[in-house]
Amino acid sequence: MKTMLQNFLAFAAGLAAGSAVNMSIIMVSGAVIAPPVGADLTTMEGLQEAMHLFEPKHYLMPFLAHALGTFAGAWVAALIAVNYKMIFALGISVFFLAGGIINVIILPSPTWFSVLDLTAAYIPMGYLAGWLAMKYSDKNNP
16 A cells, blocks of 8 residues: 555656646746747747747747656656656656647647657656666665
8 A cells, every 4th residue: 555655646746846847947938048029928829829930949948848847757756656667757758748749739839849849858758767767766775
């Protein structure tokens, strides 16, 4: 029972950590790369209307938010999980991938960005985080 509870908490903590990292990067992105002139990115409707004004540089921060958010969430989940660490890491990445697919459907982004985002920001980051967390756990638990 304790193992199941800790694994459940691992998944919940992974979702929370990944979401926090993702949203933190999105919140500071306008200060790092200025949005297009006249774009209102504070609402989903404003974002949808401004997408045609985006240049390639405007996609850097969303990609980093997706990739680093997924990595952080998967890493936290894998570190906390008692067993099946890679499964938990990949589970977090699949959860975030589902959100990425929804974003691709809702927001009219260029095909190159959608393909890059969906293929590189989620499952590979989850796998890398799971692998690193397992290496770290093995090193610290002989």
